[in-house]
Amino acid sequence: MQRSYLIKPFLDEEYPQAEYGKGIYLYDVDGKEYIDGSSGAVTASIGHGVMEIAEAMKAQGEKVSFVYRSQFTSEPAEKLAMKLKEWAPGDINWSFFVNSGSEATETALKVAIQYWQEKGRPSKTKVLSRWMSYHGITLGALSMSGHIGRRERFVPLLEDFPSVEPPYCYRCPFHQTYPECQLLCAKELDRAIRRVGSDQVAAFIAEPIIGASGAAVVPPDGYYQEIRAICDHHDILFIADEVMTGIGRCGKKFAIDYWDVIPDIIALGKGLSAGYAPLAATMISDKIMEPIFYGSKVIMSGHTYSANPQSTAAGLAVLNYMEQNKLVEGAIKKGEYLLDALRILQQNYPIIGDVRGKGLLTGVEFVSNIFNKLPFSSEVNVTKKVVTKAMEKGLLVYPAVAGMEGMAGDAVIIAPPLSIKGEEIDRLISVFEQVVKEIQDELQ
Numbered sequence: 001m002q003r004s005y006l007i008k009p010f011l012d013e014e015y016p017q018a019e020y021g022k023g024i025y026l027y028d029v030d031g032k033e034y035i036d037g038s039s040g041a042v043t044a045s046i047g048h049g050v051m052e053i054a055e056a057m058k059a060q061g062e063k064v065s066f067v068y069r070s071q072f073t074s075e076p077a078e079k080l081a082m083k084l085k086e087w088a089p090g091d092i093n094w095s096f097f098v099n100s101g102s103e104a105t106e107t108a109l110k111v112a113i114q115y116w117q118e119k120g121r122p123s124k125t126k127v128l129s130r131w132m133s134y135h136g137i138t139l140g141a142l143s144m145s146g147h148i149g150r151r152e153r154f155v156p157l158l159e160d161f162p163s164v165e166p167p168y169c170y171r172c173p174f175h176q177t178y179p180e181c182q183l184l185c186a187k188e189l190d191r192a193i194r195r196v197g198s199d200q201v202a203a204f205i206a207e208p209i210i211g212a213s214g215a216a217v218v219p220p221d222g223y224y225q226e227i228r229a230i231c232d233h234h235d236i237l238f239i240a241d242e243v244m245t246g247i248g249r250c251g252k253k254f255a256i257d258y259w260d261v262i263p264d265i266i267a268l269g270k271g272l273s274a275g276y277a278p279l280a281a282t283m284i285s286d287k288i289m290e291p292i293f294y295g296s297k298v299i300m301s302g303h304t305y306s307a308n309p310q311s312t313a314a315g316l317a318v319l320n321y322m323e324q325n326k327l328v329e330g331a332i333k334k335g336e337y338l339l340d341a342l343r344i345l346q347q348n349y350p351i352i353g354d355v356r357g358k359g360l361l362t363g364v365e366f367v368s369n370i371f372n373k374l375p376f377s378s379e380v381n382v383t384k385k386v387v388t389k390a391m392e393k394g395l396l397v398y399p400a401v402a403g404m405e406g407m408a409g410d411a412v413i414i415a416p417p418l419s420i421k422g423e424e425i426d427r428l429i430s431v432f433e434q435v436v437k438e439i440q441d442e443l444q
């Protein structure tokens, strides 16, 4: 094989070379077929090889591929911002386009700080988050993230932002049960803000459903209403990081819609262009934009490729395609079907401790003992075993972290394209069952 100079995620591992994709399937250069059970990194929401998107990008490329954001706007960027305004809840009407989810949350952080500066309260600079969280890889986004594996090398460079306990009912950090717990996990935000001083805190950021560092952890009802009330009480902005959960992934346009709560800022990425182009967005409410309009009149952030015409053409075509094919609405039923099938596996295979999720974002957590929920030791690395075996069998699942304090604990995310059909879910589950069975046999 020819020598490769491409830096891959793990330098000691081999990666197949992708040749083409169609629907929920990917094929490598040797012709092996893979079921894309995770939409890559929960990204390819409309499936692979959708010609409408390729054609929209081609048509835009034939007109103009690049304009610089402080010199020109473009038709697809304008139309996509308008479409997102229609999709987003409440007064979240404004879109600032960037290129990755990390840039979207990093921009959210800066906008929150800037908002308080424009309001004459410059001491409000800290952003609180949950330790069970991942908001991105850049230093600001990582400062807000609790994902230990991705943070630990860079801790000296990170902002010392406080974090609160997650709404993780399977392993309640307060050893309580819902609803008797009276949502202690939400109330902890109030305590944390008082400890730091609300004059220091700009915002609280949360993934409505916890993704990479929790594997589709769904908070109990009432949690976000409580969070919103606490934020309002202390004059703290609420940022919903919908990079993984937004744009229909969970069966609503935005996952936060399940709780009828309106954030101040929403970060989007992944499903926004469904993988067809690098595209993400920071969506901002009228309330936040107003003092900036009447103040400095500039969002102090941006990138050369922000609002790129070809990327926004892809995003616009993706949202149109989703509307035409009713993919968001369909994700609720398909998600229930998938979750039911996973629950049956849970009954039959004791290494599955918990199954959870909403819409087509589902998580499976593995335990060594279902009764005391003890995770496997990290040396066994069950997550890696599951992901590797699944890949061998032609199924892609996404590795996540779960368990105690986000360190020990194994879980995978199953999040196929929203375009998946019922019989394709059956096929996915049948391969996943073989994987779970073989891993369980190995571990016994």
Ligand code: PLP
Residues within 6 Å of the ligand: 041, 099, 100, 101, 102, 103, 105, 134, 135, 136, 137, 207, 211, 212, 241, 242, 243, 244, 245, 269, 270
């Ligand atoms: N926020 C969330 C919730 C994510 O899941 C991710 C990526 O997994 C990010 C932010 C960062 O996005 P990106 O990898 O596009 O920078």
